[in-house]
Amino acid sequence: DAGVIQSPRHEVTEMGQEVTLRCKPISGHNSLFWYRQTMMRGLELLIYFNNNVPIDDSGMPEDRFSAKMPNASFSTLKIQPSEPRDSAVYFCASSLAGNYEQFFGPGTRLTVL
């Protein structure tokens, strides 16, 4: 199995630009998580999908952030407009519902100038 796949691995953009991060979960997994990691706050859950439906988006910072899961094998996290404080590593993780173990992707390192 290829594991959780994320793209791009690195993204550098300018303030005000739209950023789209992509995630392909492990085949057969029906839970998907987006996390953000910063030095100050560590790892934080942004949003959780189960069977493609957003269950908990309480961690999404503000309206500039949105996430979609149009099918079981693809999810996006969009930031529009981006700000320098959005600079972080964004991780996607997936798991089988009912199994607590989450498998993380390699992350996308976002830098907003």
Added chain:
Amino acid sequence: KNEVEQSPQNLTAQEGEFITINCSYSVGISALHWLQQHPGGGIVSLFMLSSGKKKHGRLIATINIQEKHSSLHITASHPRDSAVYICAVIGTYSGGSNYKLTFGKGTLLTVNP
């Protein structure tokens, strides 16, 4: 007070030493993760456990549910073990959110040759 506390925050060891990293938590849990993150790298799940002890190669994880404490041990440490080790718990919150990971701040381990 954080729900998940790790100690030490930083640990430096010589190659071959026995390493112990501790994790204490203040909530009831369904499961506990030990995760590994190399500098600039992705997050790898080492163990998920809810009772007792698990072993994988030179790594051993134990958990004491009554004392709300877990330890990660590394035997015969090696420079390639240098990484951040993160403890994360899935709490048994009322309302049944059995997916949300609460993360410790991590322990930075450096193993010198």
